[in-house]
Amino acid sequence: MKAPENWIDMSEHSHWPEWVYIGVVVALLVYVGAEAWNIERIVEHIPEDAELITVTAQQWFWSFEHEDGTKEIGELHLKQGVPYKFEITSKDVIHSFNIPDYLVLMDAVPGRINTIWFVPVDAGEYEMQCREYCGLLHYNMRAKLYVEKA
Amino acid sequence: MVLELHKPRPIWVIMFSTHHTDIGLLYMITSIAFLFLGGTLALAIRAELFFPGAQIIADSMTFNRMFTVHGTTLIFLFILPFAAGVGNYLVPIMVRYKDMAYPKLNAIAFWMIPPAAALVWLGFADFTWYAYPPYSVISAPAPAADMWIFGLKILGVSSVLGAINFIVTILKCKHPDLPLSKLPLFVWSIFTSSLIILVAIPTFAAALLMLLTDRLGVSGFFNPAVGGDPIAYQHLFWFTFHPEVYVLVIPAIGMMYEIIPRFSRKPIFSHSSGVIAFVLLAIVSFASWAHHMYATGMTFTVKTVFMIGTLAAVPASAMHVFNFLATMWGGRIKFTAPMKWSVGGIALFFAAGAGGVVNSAMPLDFITHDTYWVVGHFHLFVMGTIAFGSIAFFYYLFPYITGRMYNEKLADIHFYLSFVGAVMVFFTQHVLGLYGMPRRVFDYPAIPEWIVMNQIATVGAMIMGASMAIFLYNMIYSSAKGKPANMDDPWGLGGKYYYPYQRKNPRH
Amino acid sequence: MRAVCSLSLVLMILVILPTVNLAFGAEVGEYLDRRVEIWNLFFRMMVVAFTIGAVVSGTMIWLVIRFRESNPKATPTKYEGTGELDRYE
Structure with a gap:
């Protein structure tokens, strides 16, 4: 001491x-x-050749539109190894688009378009969920992501 | 001094008094009552999440209302009034004045709390304590949401009045022999937090009004359907409520500054570094609000600016921890209840701060934002630091208020159970967040890891609940039948130690 | 001493971890995998946080044991009985 x-x-x-x-x-x-x-x-940094997916949030489900105009509701099919750019917006209140396994997170704000990108590296089935409180069924605002083998 | 139970007075004498100790007492009793009410809601929430699926709460709307009122209650009706109560009790004594500067205003500020609390509790709103538009404008059920807005409006006015009162008391009513720089650190903490309130709250008050007119349909500030911007609300909200976090934590740190030197039987290591850290915190607290909004689509530059602002608050907080540890160093520490709770609070404060630094790193927001990580993180602050500091101070003031001693054994059990419970709940919630569980969910998918961690957290919460029941019993029983305290030295620290209630204390 | 220790730890973290990262952080593919980047950052932050946590909590535990009243080595502080507890430096 x-x-x-x-x-x-x-x-x-x-x-x-x-x-x-x-x-x-x-x-x-x-x-x-x-x-x-x-x-x-x-x-x-978003790659130049990223494919565009339009994501629309609504109480309480997700809808997706591919670049070629195909629409999906509550599920999304993507190809392994292709970069995707999401343009996210909402029709009513603020939601937050989240694929926890791929660390994709971006708020869906009505009147705004937010972008985020990722590459699905591994094929398989993943959860998508809403991460911003949006009312009655917020807890159940989920969707499935299917990554198909390239 | 004030020995309510030695010289009983009818309750209305205390209720209609404007004396600072009576109002302090009212504040503290009200806030502790709301601690128990809000805590009960927390236990119900945890019980619901013990298994996936509906357990004890009928539907998700009730659940949403419960966590909204839980948050609102504990922030606005427990933490803020408790700090105001302790400030009322001690600030006039410490600045050596006979009362607060405006006694009647003081009473008004207190009596705004019960109607506001009634509005919040009777309305039972469901839009979380953020009340983010457009949900709060277009979706939230009607009377509840408006009652919440009015309740919060009243509480905001109440805090501003209280803050003005404290600032005037400290600056204008302190004894002329007492230089500002030599005021006890507790007074400094109340002073700096009052300054933050004065600057921050009006922004939220304005936002609330705009929210209300939006709900009435006469304006569209935050409603994108008529050209408004919901993100603007988030800026206004967090401009108030990030500094508000420091309003909550600074008085708790001030309380620890009052306890730790006494029970270490040493003066504070550095009074000036404590003052500097308080002032720094007060200033820097305004530079970090948008770190709550990284996910709203902010640009890289804006994110960077707010990350730097957030990190800038860390050195000041770290100075407090250093000051506490350096004060304990070389002391002869008496570990009775107030000291145990303070030291436990410092440990959890450090853990919360470390988690906060990790949070502020922009890319990690993708992992943690709006998950249980965040829930665990801020509960380590509000429960682990602020409630621990407040409970420490409640034990510390207990002999002062009642003239009796609490039961030390029960206080011991209370501390150990609460500490273990807090670690179990909040550390587990951090990990749960890493697994991606979103906050504010009534139900979750049956993923085995999620179930196990939710169950650990629920058990921890129940342990904490049990310890709080012991606390309640101890306080009620001891205030009526406890051993009379030795008012010169309730904890037997020996020597000439000045307690706040000793008027002869030349420094207070 | 404590400060020197922590400083050297910091330097270790600053120098060694990026090197290890370079050696093992193999390319995942043509495009960047955000999972790898972000989780790696997270684990680096955790190394820092837990190192500091170990230092601080170790110090606290030592303080609590060494300076508790019931420790055999406890001696009265020089302020006891002087009434100078509230004399700020």
């Missing part, structure tokens, strides 16, 4: 531990911020 002698003495204690501590905290925050900035920048 030699070093803390300074710490105990409140009237003339040293302030350097606190400065070092603040320095460490700030360094960590800079690291977190820089990493997050970089990944967000990479993730947000």
Whole structure:
């Protein structure tokens, strides 16, 4: 207990531990911020050749329209390895389009079109859900995503 | 001083009094009552989620109404009034003035709470405590939503009046021998949080009015069907309620600053760093509101700006943690109830803060936004830090108010059960969020991991509920039949320790 | 000492993790897989959070054990009995 002698003495204690501590905290925050900035920048970049899917949210179901005009309600069929760009909007209240397994999340706001993109890497069946409270059946506003083998 | 139960007075004398301690008492009793009411709703919500499918709540609408009122109650009717109550009790004593600056205004601010609470509880609105339009404009059932809007309006006015009163008391009524910089940190916490209220609340008050006229159909500020912008509401809302988070947490930290040095038998490590951290928090709190809105389609630049603003609030919070730990360092710590709750609160505060840093990283929002991660994260603040600090202070003020001592054994059980319960509920909810479970759901698909984690969380919540029942019993029994407290030194800290109720205390 | 430890930990995280990432972060395909990018970021953040968490909670546990009143090594602080508890520096 030699070093803390300074710490105990409140009237003339040293302030350097606190400065070092603040320095460490700030360094960590800079690291977190820089990493997050970089990944967000990479993730947000939409590939040129992404196929467009129009997503429309409504209390309490999802409808999808492919680029070729095919419409689907409550389910979506995509091809493995193809980049897709979603244009998301809503007809009534705010919803949030979410494919948890692919970390796709974007609010569906009436009067606005929000975009997000992803590539379905693995074939299979995935859940889609609403992640913004939208009323009575919010808990059941789900849809199925089928990724077909390329 | 105030020993209600030693010198009993008829209840209406206390109710119609404008003396700061009486109003403080009213505030605190009301807020603790709402802690229990809101907590009961939480237990019902957790019980419902124990299994997928409908359990004890008839339909999803009732469930939606319950979590809405749960959130509204605990934020506006527990946390804010509790801080106001403690502030009423102690601020005039600490600035050495006979009362608050405006005693009648003080009473009015308190008496706005019961009608507002009645509006919120009788209406039982369903649009979550955010009341996001267009849902709240076009979909929310009628009388409930309007009652909620009026209730919140009244509560907003009440907080602003309270804040003005505190600011004037602190700046204008403090003893001339007492420089502002030497005021106790609790006074500083009330001062900074009052300043934030004064700047932040009017925005929400305006948004509420706009929401109301939108609902009446005479305007369309937030209704896209007539050309409004629902995102504008979110900006107004979070401009008030992100700073409001600091309004909630700062007084709790101030309470810990009052407790920790006494029970460590040492002065605060650095008074000035506490003051600086409070002021920094108050300023930076206004730079981070849109981190609640990353998913609304904001541009990369805007997201970056608000991420930096969010991260900027962290050093100030970290300074408080440092200050607490450095104060305990080299002390001789008496672990009675107030100290246990404070130290538990600091631990959970750190956990919540670390989770908050992770939250603020933009890409991680895709994982966490509006999932149970967020629920776990902010409950670590509101329950783990703020309620823990408030309960610590409630135990600390108990002998002061009643002249009797609470039962230390029961307080011990209360603390350990609550701490274990809080860790079980809120840490599990973080993981549940990583598995993608959205918040505000009445039912969920029967995914085995979701079921198990929901059950762990529910058991934790029940443990916490049980501990709160013990708390209630302890408070009622001890205030009537508890051992008379040694008013010079209720916790036997020895030496000459000044407690807030000792008028001779030269520093208060 | 604590500060030096944490600082070196930070440096380790800053230097070693990106290297490991380069070595093992194989290309998933032609297009970027957001799952990989975002979860990797999440786990890096978790490493930082849990490291700091271990330091802080370790310090807290040590403080609570060492400076509790009932610890055999506990000694009265120099402020006890002086009435100077509220004397801010």
